[in-house]
Every structure is written in C-alpha cells, then in structure tokens.
Amino acid sequence: MENIITIKDFKMRFGTTEVIHGLTFSVKRGETFGFLGSNGSGKTTTIRALLGIYQPTGGELLLDGKPYSVSGGVKLGYLPEERGLYKKESVIDAMVYFGELKGMSRDEAKEASLAYLSRVNLSDKANTRLDKLSGGQQQKIQLGITIMDNPELLILDEPTKGFDPVNRKLLMDIIEEHQAKGATVVMVTHQMDEVERLCDHIILLKDGVSHAYGTVDEVKKKFNKKSLDEVFLQVYGNENEETK
Amino acid sequence: MHNLSTVIRFEIVRTLKKKSYWIMALGFPVMMVAIFAIIYFSNQSTNQAAEELQHQSFSIEVTDETHLIKPSILDALKAKTITDKQQGIKDVASGKVDSYIYYPSDISKHPVEVYGQDVGIFNNSRYDAVASMVLKESIQNSVDVNVRSVISNQASTNVTTYRDGEEYDPVKQMILPGLFLVLFYMLIAFSANQMLTSTIEEKENRVIEMILTTIEARTLVIGKIVSQVALSLFQGCIIVLPALAGYLLFHDKLNLPFIDLTALPVDIPRILTGALVFVVSFLFFTGVLVLIGSSVPTAKEASQFLGVVMIAIFGPLYAVTLFISAPDAPLVRFLSLFPFTAPIPLLLRNAVGNLHPWELAVALPILVVSAAVVLMLAVRVFRYGALEYSRKVSLREIFGRR
Numbered sequence: 001m002e003n004i005i006t007i008k009d010f011k012m013r014f015g016t017t018e019v020i021h022g023l024t025f026s027v028k029r030g031e032t033f034g035f036l037g038s039n040g041s042g043k044t045t046t047i048r049a050l051l052g053i054y055q056p057t058g059g060e061l062l063l064d065g066k067p068y069s070v071s072g073g074v075k076l077g078y079l080p081e082e083r084g085l086y087k088k089e090s091v092i093d094a095m096v097y098f099g100e101l102k103g104m105s106r107d108e109a110k111e112a113s114l115a116y117l118s119r120v121n122l123s124d125k126a127n128t129r130l131d132k133l134s135g136g137q138q139q140k141i142q143l144g145i146t147i148m149d150n151p152e153l154l155i156l157d158e159p160t161k162g163f164d165p166v167n168r169k170l171l172m173d174i175i176e177e178h179q180a181k182g183a184t185v186v187m188v189t190h191q192m193d194e195v196e197r198l199c200d201h202i203i204l205l206k207d208g209v210s211h212a213y214g215t216v217d218e219v220k221k222k223f224n225k226k227s228l229d230e231v232f233l234q235v236y237g238n239e240n241e242e243t244k
Numbered sequence: 245m246h247n248l249s250t251v252i253r254f255e256i257v258r259t260l261k262k263k264s265y266w267i268m269a270l271g272f273p274v275m276m277v278a279i280f281a282i283i284y285f286s287n288q289s290t291n292q293a294a295e296e297l298q299h300q301s302f303s304i305e306v307t308d309e310t311h312l313i314k315p316s317i318l319d320a321l322k323a324k325t326i327t328d329k330q331q332g333i334k335d336v337a338s339g340k341v342d343s344y345i346y347y348p349s350d351i352s353k354h355p356v357e358v359y360g361q362d363v364g365i366f367n368n369s370r371y372d373a374v375a376s377m378v379l380k381e382s383i384q385n386s387v388d389v390n391v392r393s394v395i396s397n398q399a400s401t402n403v404t405t406y407r408d409g410e411e412y413d414p415v416k417q418m419i420l421p422g423l424f425l426v427l428f429y430m431l432i433a434f435s436a437n438q439m440l441t442s443t444i445e446e447k448e449n450r451v452i453e454m455i456l457t458t459i460e461a462r463t464l465v466i467g468k469i470v471s472q473v474a475l476s477l478f479q480g481c482i483i484v485l486p487a488l489a490g491y492l493l494f495h496d497k498l499n500l501p502f503i504d505l506t507a508l509p510v511d512i513p514r515i516l517t518g519a520l521v522f523v524v525s526f527l528f529f530t531g532v533l534v535l536i537g538s539s540v541p542t543a544k545e546a547s548q549f550l551g552v553v554m555i556a557i558f559g560p561l562y563a564v565t566l567f568i569s570a571p572d573a574p575l576v577r578f579l580s581l582f583p584f585t586a587p588i589p590l591l592l593r594n595a596v597g598n599l600h601p602w603e604l605a606v607a608l609p610i611l612v613v614s615a616a617v618v619l620m621l622a623v624r625v626f627r628y629g630a631l632e633y634s635r636k637v638s639l640r641e642i643f644g645r646r
Binding site: 048051052053054055068070071076078080082083084085086087088089093097098100101102142145146 | 449454628
C-alpha cells in the first residue's frame with residue numbers, strides 16, 4: 001500500500017528551542033494511525049507542520065508525495081486540537097460556508113449539513129447561533145464540518161476531548177464509517193482503548209522523539225506489556241517525577 | 245476564484261447581519277436629517293415669530309440727542325419724545341410705558357440705550373429691533389443708494405479667473421477630483437474598525453487552523469478586503485444618496501448655495517490621478533489594517549494601534565491651509581511623499597491643482613511599492629502569526645520562518 005503521509009527527518013525549532021528532533025514515519029493509505037504522546041510531546045506541532053500551518057525547520061513532510069496545499073492533492077478533513085467556530089453565525093451558515101470552501105456547491109453543503117445534524121440529533125439547532133450551543137454541541141458541529149465532504153484523509157487531534165461517553169461512542173461510529181469507506185484516519189489521542197480497537201499502526205512521541213513505531217501488537221511486544229495503557233504508563237509515567 | 249466569491253459573500257452577509265453596522269450606517273444620515281430638520285424648523289419659527297413681532301404694538305418713549313431721527317417715523321410708531329433720560333428709565337421701571345430708547349449725541353462712541361418691560365428672552369429683542377430700525381429708516385434717505393449698500397455690507401463681487409486663455413473656476417474644478425478625497429475619508433473612517441474586527445475574528449474565534457487548511461491565506465485576506473470595500477461603498481451610498489436628494493430638493497429652504505451638477509468641469513487627467521491615488525492609498529491602508537489585525541491577539545489591542553494609524557492618515561488634515569497656500573514648503577513635500585501621510589495631501593493637492601507632475605511621479609511609485617509590501621507582509625503575518633492567540637507577533641519571528 002502506498003504512503004499517504006511521509007515524514008522524513010522532521011525538525012522543528014521555536015526560537016532557540018528544538019522541539020522535534022528528526023522525526024521519521026509514514027502512514028499508509030486507508031489505514032488508521034494512532035499518534036500518541038503526552039502533552040507537549042510535539043504531536044500537534046507535527047500535524048500543523050504537515051498541514052503547512054507551521055514552516056518546518058528541517059526535513060520533509062509530504063501528503064501524497066508533495067507538501068500540503070489547500071488547492072490540490074489530498075481531500076482533507078482536519079479537526080484541530082484548538083476548537084473554535086464563527087460563534088456569531090448560525091450552525092447551518094457556518095457549516096455551509098466551510099462546505100463551500102471545501103469545494104461543495106451551496107446545495108450540496110446544505111444537504112450534507114442537515115443530514116449530519118439529523119444524525120447527531122441537532123436538527124432543531126440548525127438556525128441557532130453557535131455561541132448559544134453547549135461546548136459538546138459545538139464540538140459535534142466542528143466534527144461535522146470536518147467530515148462533511150467525505151475526506152480521503154481525516155486528521156483528528158484529540159477528537160474525544162470534551163465528549164461524554166454517549167457522544168464518544170457516536171464519534172467512534174463515525175470514524176469507523178469513514179474507515180469502512182476507505183478513508184485514512186490519523187488520530188491524536190490519549191484514549192488507549194480506542195487506539196487499540198481502531199488503529200493499525202501507532203507512533204509514540206516523547207519530547208519530540210519517536211519512542212515506538214509499528215502495529216499495536218509490535219509496540220506492546222517491544223515494551224513487553226499487555227495493553228497500550230501499560231506502555232503509555234511506562235513511557236510517560238516518570239514525566240511528572242522528572243518535572244518535580 | 246470559487247473560494248474568493250464564497251469568502252466575499254460570507255463576509256458581506258455576516259456583516260450586514262450585525263446591528264453595529266446598521267447603527268453606524270444609518271446613525272450618521274439619521275443624525276444629519278435630525279440636525280437639518282431642527283435648523284429648518286428653528287428658522288421657520290424664528291421668522292414667524294419675528295414677523296409676529298413686527299405687528300406687535302407697544303408704547304415707546306424716545307430721547308434723541310443725535311438729531312438724526314425723523315419725527316414722522318416716531319409719529320408712525322406713536323412714540324412720545326422726552327428730553328429727560330432719567331425720567332424715561334423711571335417710566336419703564338414703574339410700568340408706565342413699555343420701552344424707552346435713548347440715542348446719545350455721539351453714537352459712534354456710545355451705545356444706544358434701550359430699556360423695556362421684560363416680555364421673555366425672545367420677545368425682548370423687539371426693543372432693540374425697533375431702536376435700530378428707527379435709526380436706519382431715519383438716515384437711509386439722506387445718503388446715496390451705493391453708499392448705503394456699502395455701509396450695509398450689501399455690495400457683492402463676482403470674480404472670473406482665466407487659465408491658459410480660458411475661463412477657469414478653481415472651486416468648480418476641484419469638485420470632481422475632490423470626490424476621491426471624500427471617498428477615501430469615508431471609506432477609511434467607516435471600514436477601518438470593521439476591517440480590523442473582521443481580520444481578528446478568525447483568531448478570536450479560534451477558527452484559524454480550520455480556515456488555513458481549507459483556503460489560501462491570500463484568498464481569505466483579499467476576500468475580506470473586497471467585502472469591506474463593498475460594504476463601505478454601500479454605507480457611503482446610504483449617506484451620500486439621501487444627502488444629495490435632500491440638497492437637490494431642499495437647498496433653497498436650507499439657504500444652501502445651488503451648484504448645477506451638470507455644468508461641473510471634467511478634468512480627465514486630474515480625475516484619473518485622483519482615482520489612482522485613491523485606489524493605491526486605500527490598498528495600502530487596508531494592508532496596514534490587516535497587518536495589525538494579524539499581529540495582535542485581540543480586537544482591544546488592535547484598536548490601540550488603529551488609533552496611531554488614524555492619526556497618521558488624518559493628521560495632515562490639520563495642515564490643509566498649508567497644502568493650499570504653500571505647496572512647495574518642505575513639510576508639504578514630506579507629507580506628500582511619506583506613505584503613511586501621503587493620501588490626504590496628494591488627493592487634496594490634486595483636487596486643488598497644485599500637485600506637480602514630478603511629485604506625483606515620485607509619490608505614486610512609493611505608495612504602490614508600500615501597498616504591495618504591506619499587503620504581502622499582511623498575508624504572511626496572517627498566515628504565520630494567526631496561531632498566536634495570546635501574544636503579539638514580532639516581525640523577526642515572521643521573517644525568521646522559512
């Protein structure tokens with residue numbers, strides 16, 4: 001299977017501090033990839049550099065063989081860690097706007113938005129201003145915007161953040177649906193049970209360096225652990241003590 | 245192109261949905277209509293009251309030491325002549341008569357003294373009016389009609405000037421090129437804050453990452469600029485069109501001079517120069533505003549920088565007389581060439597007709613290059629500084645990125 005994401009010797013420096021030190025990994029088309037790491041390990045920085053939001057200090061970050069550009073190549077759905085929407089707009093206006101920016105016609109965007117709202121039980125909120133919704137409802141809208149044009153690559157940065165168990169289940173169902181349609185999914189998460197259930201390959205990042213990279217079983221085997229939770233605790237468990 | 249039109253439509257629609265836009269757009273014309281209505285009705289009631297005043301009769305005593313007053317006029321007013329000033333004052337104070345007028349022997353040095361029963365702040369003026377009227381009526385037949393028009397400031401002048409052998413009215417000449425100055429002032433005054441808010445909105449709403457992975461920063465910035473220009477022009481029309489209609493319909497009732505708009509001289513080179521300077525200046529300042537919006541984390545911080553920009557733009561208005569009377573002064577030259585202050589002097593001097601071609605040849609490229617640099621910088625800062633939610637972005641950081 002061909003790589004949809006290729007990262008080679010990626011380095012990132014903010015001021016005088018290098019936060020990513022020569023990171024290399026790839027994600028194959030159609031797989032679900034878990035990007036794991038504690039807070040501040042460099043996951044979001046890597047994603048931002050991959051999507052051209054940050055300029056890398058060194059290395060190559062390619063999507064389908066070339067640097068990401070909004071105007072061509074991969075059809076992307078990106079749910080950033082930093083949540084936010086046009087808060088003074090109505091739900092439907094915001095969704096249709098993003099749908100159009102993603103290349104859908106106005107009618108297609110409206111149809112897809114209404115279908116999604118119905119699916120997540122927010123049909124009655126279509127004309128409500130976004131700032132009148134709860135945090136969880138806003139998250140659902142943002143997820144809807146991410147997936148509304150059936151992207152071939154879904155990058156979800158902490159997708160379950162702020163979701164209750166019911167909505168987390170809904171989110172996982174949606175991810176599985178996109179997996180079934182052949183989409184590549186990259187999940188940045190701390191939810192190890194979900195990673196074990198959904199991901200084909202994972203990478204564990206700590207202080208900007210890869211500590212493990214492979215299938216879930218390969219990583220568990222490497223650390224001689226039965227679950228990813230235990231692996232995570234071994235890799236990151238002593239961080240709090242180190243910072244004391 | 246598809247995304248550009250989407251951004252423009254979205255920005256325009258959401259701005260039109262804001263109450264603040266309509267308050268700003270309608271507030272000014274409503275206020276102007278209210279002011280003109282007050283002036284109009286005030287003038288009308290004053291004239292009406294003055295007319296009523298003329299028909300009011302009241303008892304008058306007069307002492308004339310000038311010997312200018314004609315007895316026939318006093319007779320017509322049924323005024324009584326007395327010689328004792330103190331007696332006249334006493335008669336008014338005791339209520340025996342309504343008023344007493346004392347004309348001193350030398351009215352060039354001493355004022356005419358008028359005493360009267362209080363009949364309210366407005367009606368009290370009838371005494372003064374009668375005292376002046378009696379004096380004027382008494383002397384007007386004793387001097388030549390021309391002398392009378394000179395001393396009553398009624399002699400008028402009519403100036404005709406020529407340039408290159410043809411009749412040339414500098415005031416009428418400046419109206420069409422001067423419209424670009426008015427347009428520039430209006431657009432900046434109305435759109436500056438909107439532009440700033442619009443740029444900073446993605447950052448304040450934390451929506452920048454989703455936007456930047458969906459659309460080019462350049463497309464978004466251009467879309468915002470175009471939509472703000474369209475909104476400002478619409479806002480301008482809301483103000484100008486009713487004002488124009490009001491002027492054409494009511495200029496005589498408001499005592500405004502009539503200008504035949506169809507007879508305005510059309511100086512094509514000056515109009516084109518005005519249009520060119522206007523477009524480049526506006527692009528330069530929108531670039532500056534986007535740059536500010538992208539560099540700071542909140543609208544509050546942005547408004548502090550906006551104040552400085554506004555001073556730079558409109559500060560030269562305080563030197564208007566200098567631009568007209570001393571166009572070759574070093575300060576005028578500097579203000580006309582420095583991009584932050586150049587728009588007002590260039591547009592004004594072009595309208596007045598004292599902008600030298602060589603100055604335009606130097607100033608315009610400076611403005612064009614500045615506008616291009618600032619717009620490119622604005623897009624770059626928007627692109628790379630937009631994720632700084634809590635702090636200002638330094639230029640070093642922006643240029644430090646590859």
